[in-house]
Amino acid sequence: MNEPVIELQSVYKSFRRTDVLRGMTLQVARGKTFAFLGRNASGKTTTIRMLLGLLKRDAGEIRVLGFDPQRKPLEIRRRVGYLAEDQTMYGWMRVEEIVRFVAPFYPTWDHNLAWKYLRDFELPLRTRIKHLSKGQNVRLGLVLALAHRPELVILDDPALGLDPIMRKQFNRDLITHLQGEGRTVFYSSHLLYEVEPVADEVAILDGGRIVRQAETESLRRDVKQIILGREALAAIRGQLSILDERTDADRMAVTLERADRAVELLGREGIEHRVVDLNLDEIFEAYVVGCRVDETSSAKRQAEIQPVE
Amino acid sequence: MFLRIEKGSAVPISRQIANQIATLCASGGVRPGERLPSVRELARELAVNQNTVLRVYERLCGEGLLEMRHGQGTFVAARTKRGQLAIHRERLVDELRQIARQAVGLGLSADELHELVAEALEGVEVAHPVAANEDPAS
Numbered sequence: 001m002n003e004p005v006i007e008l009q010s011v012y013k014s015f016r017r018t019d020v021l022r023g024m025t026l027q028v029a030r031g032k033t034f035a036f037l038g039r040n041a042s043g044k045t046t047t048i049r050m051l052l053g054l055l056k057r058d059a060g061e062i063r064v065l066g067f068d069p070q071r072k073p074l075e076i077r078r079r080v081g082y083l084a085e086d087q088t089m090y091g092w093m094r095v096e097e098i099v100r101f102v103a104p105f106y107p108t109w110d111h112n113l114a115w116k117y118l119r120d121f122e123l124p125l126r127t128r129i130k131h132l133s134k135g136q137n138v139r140l141g142l143v144l145a146l147a148h149r150p151e152l153v154i155l156d157d158p159a160l161g162l163d164p165i166m167r168k169q170f171n172r173d174l175i176t177h178l179q180g181e182g183r184t185v186f187y188s189s190h191l192l193y194e195v196e197p198v199a200d201e202v203a204i205l206d207g208g209r210i211v212r213q214a215e216t217e218s219l220r221r222d223v224k225q226i227i228l229g230r231e232a233l234a235a236i237r238g239q240l241s242i243l244d245e246r247t248d249a250d251r252m253a254v255t256l257e258r259a260d261r262a263v264e265l266l267g268r269e270g271i272e273h274r275v276v277d278l279n280l281d282e283i284f285e286a287y288v289v290g291c292r293v294d295e296t297s298s299a300k301r302q303a304e305i306q307p308v309e
Numbered sequence: 310m311f312l313r314i315e316k317g318s319a320v321p322i323s324r325q326i327a328n329q330i331a332t333l334c335a336s337g338g339v340r341p342g343e344r345l346p347s348v349r350e351l352a353r354e355l356a357v358n359q360n361t362v363l364r365v366y367e368r369l370c371g372e373g374l375l376e377m378r379h380g381q382g383t384f385v386a387a388r389t390k391r392g393q394l395a396i397h398r399e400r401l402v403d404e405l406r407q408i409a410r411q412a413v414g415l416g417l418s419a420d421e422l423h424e425l426v427a428e429a430l431e432g433v434e435v436a437h438p439v440a441a442n443e444d445p446a447s
Contacts, residue, residue, distance in 0.1 A: 033358065168356050171356040172353055172356050175352050175353060175356065175357070175358065175359060176349075176353050179352075179358065179359055179360075180349065180359065192317075193316040193317035194316070196316070196317075196322060197314060197316065197322050197355070197356060197357040197358060197361070198356070198357070198358050199358065200358060200360060217321060217323060217361070220321050221321075274410075276319070277319040277320065277321075278319055279317050279318060279319045280317075281317060282319075
């Protein structure tokens, strides 16, 4: 039971000359709501499609519910609830028709649950899919993804195209229907302020690998901005793990990991400083566009200059 | 219990919830012995992770502000058990100190800062009677 529900180990994937994933490693524990964050075109959808066995990896290992999705794609799709980013359903079908159409594909389909979700989500049964709003479409996609009681649910940017009211409702659905029932949820998003209240854990994808995976709350405790004098920073720079830095005259604003230790160090050294709490957007920005000086990012830049074969 | 979550704030969600419940307890917005919404209900209402709400409740119980009664739910602790309100007072004084420092940094005079605090207080006083209306004893 303790083995991760999703596990990626040094996964590589490229399309023609574009390297999308470069040694991606990730673990999702059972029962977690896990948010998968990255900029557009950072490889989120590629990763998700590989988890479902819809795409082949070039190298590395993937396990979903203990199966290799490339070898057992049907097993995976039977046990995973999946909502694609651009869910396309037969537009001419009515809502109740598609539910009846999809049901036989799943041995564990629960008709009563499907009708309950349709009622909860206030979906019009007799309406044709092409006449549904974007929000109703996502909800219908969710009904189809959840009614077979999957232990794992993978949602590719479900908030895309939803207005703020629908997003809140969607978050509620996720909390009540998925978290409340102890299922594992893996979902991608580009709206960080929407993710924060809901996710147990987040992973940030950048440059083809995970640059940080952490519990949402510990991430916010760990990454902070510290404002201090330029010379004072120069003296202790080597002992800090800096993600981003900005200069203003003789003062520097550095965003760093392990803020507790940094503050302790500054206290010991008697260096005057100010600590600023950051929101998740700012933390994300520091990881994906910050000017890092550590070796991983210089290695990354190197890799960008000379494409890995 | 009316709580408000500010998304994208630099204040973590759990601290926002904890501070607001602590404030409600301190101001009488919720009375000793009053039953709070269940973790499930509050999580749904605020659209916030259930674990976050649970951790907030547990922490406030640890601080003596709330108490969990087995199988019955979470209640506001009796005043005698609230000796640890000092923790919240300290936290508040800390935040005020930071604000004062920022104000000085911005070049505000003491008078100007006092005025701003007074203004902010006026905003709070409007909110109070609403909370008090829920209290049948008042």
